[in-house]
Amino acid sequence: MSHGAPAGGGAGGPQGGPDSPLQIDRTALESLAALLLEKVGLKITPDGYYGLRLAMQARMPALGLSDGQEYVRRLRQLAGETELRGLLPLVTVGKTEFFRDSRQFKALEHTLMPDMLTRARRAGRQVEIWSAGCATGEEPYSLGMVAVESGAMNGEVDIWATDLNPAAVEFAKEGLYPVRRMIGISEERIQRFFSLSATGYQVNPGVKEMIHFEGHNLAAPVFPHVFPATKDLILCRNVIIYFDQPTIRSLMDRFFDALRPGGVLLLGYSESLFRITSKFEMYEVDGTFAYRRPLLNEHPAPPPRPSAPPPPVSAPRPPSPMLTRRPTTGTFRIPVPSPSAPQPRPRPTESHRSPVERLDDVVRLIERGDFPQAMLAVRRLTDDHPEDLAALLTLGNVHALMGNSDEARDCFSRALRAEPLCVEARIYLGLATMQEGKLDEARSELQKALFLEPTLSLGHYLLAQVHEQKGDHEAARRSYRNAVSQRRFGQRALLGHYPELPGSTDAIAQAAQYRLAALSES
């Protein structure tokens, strides 16, 4: 199927391309954008309609539909929920960008790529990289640029870039990007790796030849073209969020097999293998975290420190039957330090410490109840690392706890701009609004989080609390029961820190059972 639009096209783009029978008009795109906002809180502006169109082109044929309006009607039906889950990973297609996640790319530039090249040269072989879920190609092209910058010669690096969405793959193959998609690339790189044409920026052949694009479904049970122990690096970022646990587990098994011993797997920001698999060792490289297939004959790595990212929702605590509420009277509110206000000098060691270590310090300050110091430390961290989602979410939580609700909202909105489907931002926004007493808003945010991740026990638990506070005991009981029943699914760690939340799956289930018992007595 053709993507049908040169370099991303305009807001609406053409109607599916000359070889496509699909009818996707502007009204269908608008209706789909409205539906996604309503159900998931995903804001798609007309600029993102091209991505919507790609996603519809990928999904509609499987349902035997050619009319975009009919597709949106299907999604609105009760049974449309499954389809909506299938569509969601695709609509974030527009969310990819060159050099996405600067910390990972710094690690690639400084350590991972040079190391891979050295090892491959020593063994007289190619470096093999797989960009799995490559969307419209920005990720593999960024990898190609880093490879060239690291001194890779012709034929030394092979990048296999795959995606489920055939329209995205076709687009990626062209390597032609409109100006608005060039955010994130330095002028120097643009000069070196692109040539400007009438229709956009064309990736130069030197980088393009390194990459071969292909359609590929990561959820398929077997990967016949992937040979064992051949890949040096796999990037699978911002893809697995909608996969259920068995699918993720089996995918990770196949990634593990595909990697050489010592080969590295990079996941997206909010994705982790916590409670999914312990086959990989997690390690820190240049301030970011990566997973590695252990070298042969190496003892399994010790488990990561308990506070290593992605951090658990909170350190395991005894079950707390209800969240600790901010007192409604006597709430203290510190003035938010303005950028020009004098700030304590960073400790000399701070710049040498990784963002992870610095966030650990913030968590310790929060746990001690020292919110003003926690605020200063986490603000410095987000200033130094604006891309650090865990720090940004934690800053939002500290603001919320101190009663700075506008600032808290601002942090969560920034997190959602960076990661439009960030479940954590919805959960924390739900908590913040619950504590402000805005229960309808809290319910809506938590429902969005649960739509995105229905097995999130904590989300059900918090939603139950909102229902309880609204006096809807029947709904509260239902949600507490849901919280308990999610125990059968491993619970992933959430990014960011909020104190006083029941930390472990068992603690949430126990707290929910406690409330169920209390409700049945009332």
Ligand SMILES: C[S@@+](CC[C@H](N)C(=O)[O-])C[C@H]1O[C@@H](n2cnc3c(N)ncnc32)[C@H](O)[C@@H]1O
């Ligand atoms: C948000 S984009 C991520 C792009 C890029 N990895 C990044 O982080 O910028 C997610 C991509 O995953 C792809 N995807 C979703 N489900 C997939 C599957 N089952 N197999 C392969 N790709 C899939 C989507 O088509 C989409 O292009």
